[in-house]
Amino acid sequence: MGAYGSNLDDILAEDMHHWYNKFMRESPSGLITLFELKAMLGLTGMTEEASSYVDQVFYTFDMDGDGYIDFVEYIAAVSLLLKGEINQKLKWYFKLFDQDGNGKIDKDEMETIFKAIQDITRSYDVPPQDIVNLIYERVDVNGEGELTLEEFISGAKEHPDIMEMLTKMMDLTNVLVIIVQGRRKSV
Template sequence: MDNILAHLSYFVKRKSARRARASPVRYRPESPAALARASRFTPHEIKLMYRGFKQECPTGMVDEESFKNIFSQFFPLGDASQYAHFVFNAVKHKHGDKLSFEEFLDTLSRVARGSVQEKLSWAFALYDGDGDGRISRSEMLAVVQAVYELLGRAAVPPVLPASAKDHVDKVFDLMDTNGDGVVSPDELARWCAREPALLQSLHTLDTVL
C-alpha cells in the first residue's frame, strides 16, 4: 500500500501544475468515511487515492485512455497500455465505458486486501477477456505478454520473445486437468492451491492491481 500512496502523492504534485480540464458534469463519490466502511482502506488512504484520481480525471470518471495514462506513471520502464486495457476490461462498469472512483476503489480493495477467493476471482476475470467463464490458451497468452511488456527493462531475467508462449504452454497444460482446452475457475483455484509461491503472491497484492 505504501507503494500506491507514494506514487499517488507524486502524481498529485505533478498534475496540480496543470489546469483542470473543462467539464460540464462532475461525478462526486461518497464521503471518505462512507467509502472506508465499504472497503478495506482508511479514510486517509482514500483521500490520497482520490486526489490522484481526480487530478487525472477531474470529472470523477475515467475512460480507458486516461486509465492507461495513470498506469504508465507506475511502470515507466515498460509499456503498460495493453495490461491496463485488460485491467480496465475486467472491472465491472456501471457507467458505460467509464470507471467511477467507487468502482476503482472496490476493485483495488478486493485485489489488494481481499480474501484469497476474491483475489482468485479477480485473476480469473483478468484472464477471461471475453467474459464467457473460461480462460482459453490465447487469452492467457495475451495477458502474459502484456505483463512482460509492462515490466519492460525491469524484468529479471530479461524477457525473450518466446518466453511468454513457452511459459503459457507449460502452465496452461498443468491447469487444464480435464484436457478440454480451457481453464475453469475451479481448475485455476486447484492449481493455485498447489503452488505455495503463487498463494503467497496473492497475499502480497498490496500494490497496483
C-alpha cells in the first residue's frame, strides 16, 4: 500500500452516506461515464494502450454493461479493491486481462495490459514482455499459450512472487485516493 496506507485507513472508515454524497458530487446524474472517469482521474494525453486499459477497467466495473457506472457498481468496485478476498481480486484481474471475453488470456492480451499500466504509472522497471514470459513459463502448465481462469488463479497462488507482482501492478489504490479526495489533475 505504501504511501497510501493512511489514506486507505480513512477510506475504510467512511460510511455509506459519505460515499453516496461523494459519488453524487462527482456525478450529479447518479451515473459515471467513461469520459467522466477519465476526467475525474486526470487521465488525458495517454497512449493508446493506456487509454484501452482504462476503458477495460471501466467495463469490468460496469457490471450490467449499460455504459455507465452507477452507485451500486461504484461501491462494489471500491469494496473489491479495498476489501476483496484474493480469489475475487484474481477473478477481476482475469476479467481485465481477457479483453476479448473468450474465457482465456493470451500473451498479447496480458502484455497490452502491462504496457498500459506502465504508461499510466510511468514505471518501466521490467519490460512487459519479460513479465508475461515469466508468468507463462511458470503458470501455463499445458504450454498452450493461453491461460484459463483456473490456471491463472492456481498459478498465482502457487507462485508467491507472481502473486506479489500481480498485486503490485494491478493496485488501483492511487485511483481510489484520487476519487476519495476529489483531486483532479490538470494536464
